Amino acid sequence: MALLEVDNLVVKFGHRHGAVTAIRGISFSVERGERLGIVGESGAGKSVAAFSILDLLSEPGFVAAGHIRFDGQDLRALNSEALRQVRGQRISMIFQDPMMTLNPVLSIGVQMIECLKAHRRISTSAARDIALEKLRLVQMPSPEKRLDQYPHELSGGMKQRIIIAIALLLDPELIIADEPTTALDVTIQAEIMQLLLDLCSQQHLALILITHDLGVVSQITDRTLVMYAGRIIEQGPTKGIINDPQHPYTQGLIRALPQQTLPGERLNQIPGSMPTLEHLPSGCAFHPRCAYVRARCDSVVPGFTQAGESLAACHMVEDLVKDPGAVLIETE
Ligand code: SF4
Ligand code: MG
Numbered sequence: 001m002a003l004l005e006v007d008n009l010v011v012k013f014g015h016r017h018g019a020v021t022a023i024r025g026i027s028f029s030v031e032r033g034e035r036l037g038i039v040g041e042s043g044a045g046k047s048v049a050a051f052s053i054l055d056l057l058s059e060p061g062f063v064a065a066g067h068i069r070f071d072g073q074d075l076r077a078l079n080s081e082a083l084r085q086v087r088g089q090r091i092s093m094i095f096q097d098p099m100m101t102l103n104p105v106l107s108i109g110v111q112m113i114e115c116l117k118a119h120r121r122i123s124t125s126a127a128r129d130i131a132l133e134k135l136r137l138v139q140m141p142s143p144e145k146r147l148d149q150y151p152h153e154l155s156g157g158m159k160q161r162i163i164i165a166i167a168l169l170l171d172p173e174l175i176i177a178d179e180p181t182t183a184l185d186v187t188i189q190a191e192i193m194q195l196l197l198d199l200c201s202q203q204h205l206a207l208i209l210i211t212h213d214l215g216v217v218s219q220i221t222d223r224t225l226v227m228y229a230g231r232i233i234e235q236g237p238t239k240g241i242i243n244d245p246q247h248p249y250t251q252g253l254i255r256a257l258p259q260q261t262l263p264g265e266r267l268n269q270i271p272g273s274m275p276t277l278e279h280l281p282s283g284c285a286f287h288p289r290c291a292y293v294r295a296r297c298d299s300v301v302p303g304f305t306q307a308g309e310s311l312a313a314c315h316m317v318e319d320l321v322k323d324p325g326a327v328l329i330e331t332e
Contacts, residue, residue, distance in 0.1 A: 002029035003174060003206050004053070007067040011045075011052050011230075013277070014060035020277040022048050022061065024230040030174065033204040035197075037221035037238060039214055039253070043274040044227040046210045050176050053208075054087050071173070088119045092167040094177040098159040101166060102151040108162055109147030112169060119170055134165040138195060157188040164196065174206040181216075193220055214253055218242045226250045229275055229285035233313045240309025247312040248290050284315065292316040 011023035023045050030036050038046045051057050053068055053075070068075045070086060078086065087093075095101060103111055112131035116122055122130075128147070135143035138161040151159060160180065167175055177196065181189040197220050200207045209220055217224055217238060224241045226234040226249065234247040245251045252270035272289040275281055281288050287297040294315055304311040305318045320326060 001072055003032045003034075003071060004030040004208075005067070005069040006049075006053065007069070009049065009052065009066035009068065010064045011048055011057065012062060012064045014062070015278075019064070021064075021280075022230050022277055023052065025066070026225075026227075026230075026232050028225055028232065028235065030206050030208060032173065033200075033206055034223065035200055035207040035209065035221045037217035037224040038208060038210045038227060039212065039217050039224060040227035041212060041253075041274050043229075043276070045230040046212075046227050047178050049227070050093075050178055050208060050210050053176065054091060054093060055083055056093070085119070088115070089170045090172055091174045091176065092170070092172045094163055094167050094175060094180045096179040096182055098151070098156070098163050098183075101163050102159065104151050107148055107150055108154075112147070112166060115166060115169055130169065131165075134168050135162075137168060137199065138162075138165045140165065156184050157192065160184060160188075160192050161195070164192075164199070168199065168203075171203075172205070174208070175200070176208045176210070178210045179212070180209075182211075189216075196220065214242065214257055215259070226253070229280055230277070231285070231313065233286070234310050235304075236308075236310030244308040244310075246307045246310045246317050247314045248292050248316065249286050250312075252289075284313075294319070 006029065007027050008025050009023055010021065010025055012019040012021050026049060038049065040046050048057065048061065052063050063076065070091065075083065075086065109128065109131060113124055113127040116127040116130055131147065132143050135146055140146055140158065140161050146162070154162065180196070181192050184192065193216055196207070199205065209217065211217060221238045224235065224238045225232050226241065226247065228249050234241060234245065234250045241250060242254065245254050255268040256270060270289060275285060281298065283296070283298040283300050284290070284302050287293050290297065297315055300315070302313045302315050302318065304313050305321050307317045307321050
């Protein structure tokens with residue numbers, strides 16, 4: 001049994017003119033110890049999908065349909081107290097902004113000890129020992145000293161190490177990290193990502209890593225989902241997705257990576273932009289931006305086709321798999 005199973009999830013946002021659909025029926029699973037990347041441009045629905053797992057959607061977002069099972073337990077059927085228990089102890093979340101987790105007016109030690117005591121019957125000194133152990137685990141320099149410090153006294157990189165230590169406090173089985181290093185400079189980003197990768201493999205922790213950065217995904221994850229306009233458009237082993245992408249959108253994301261561009265050359269951006277929820281194109285939502293559009297693309301939503309190592313939701317891929325000799329002519 002998979003650790004996490006998301007089945008046909010639909011998320012809507014209530015709206016003056018009715019509800020708009022942000023997540024349009026996505027299914028995926030995460031095995032124990034597996035690291036899954038969710039990538040796509042902003043507005044693709046990556047964070048919304050992740051937040052809905054733990055019922056952390058802010059108003060007016062709501063899960064309209066689907067199943068979310070963790071270790072066989074239906075999370076949507078849990079009351080708020082039971083869900084709070086899962087949320088602290090078994091699944092933890094690392095947010096983009098450290099201040100979503102850290103309280104500016106409490107010392108690091110007080111925050112970590114309170115978090116432990118909220119979930120476990122434990123003495124303050126035992127909680128302090130666990131806090132120190134986790135700070136050492138994230139290779140925090142001078143951990144004792146950090147317990148007495150306040151968030152504003154720490155650098156961005158240190159704050160993110162503290163956040164990871166807090167995420168590990170209750171020995172979770174799954175960590176969901178939403179763009180965890182976006183606010184940091186590139187060298188620190190790489191260090192924090194390496195730390196996350198090492199911790200996950202040492203502790204056999206499952207990870208869902210949400211990012212717009214395919215470079216990060218290839219460094220960290222085993223498997224990748226690519227999202228576009230509220231749907232998964234390609235999924236498969238990360239190596240396959242990076243080296244042999246099938247869907248035109250994934251191909252465009254990879255062509256747009258800085259390492260694919262010569263110095264001084266313009267980045268190969270995908271033309272156009274992610275549609276808004278109010279104006280989702282019919283059929284394949286990528287069709288207004290796609291160079292391989294065919295007749296049925298604006299009316300028929302493509303299903304998944306196995307191609308290379310991936311499953312890709314694309315009519316062009318369907319046609320190519322049926323007739324591998326077909327020559328693709330770009331329509332622009
Ligand atoms: Fe392009 Fe059609 Fe494939 Fe969508 S389904 S990506 S429009 S070829
Ligand atoms: Mg986001």
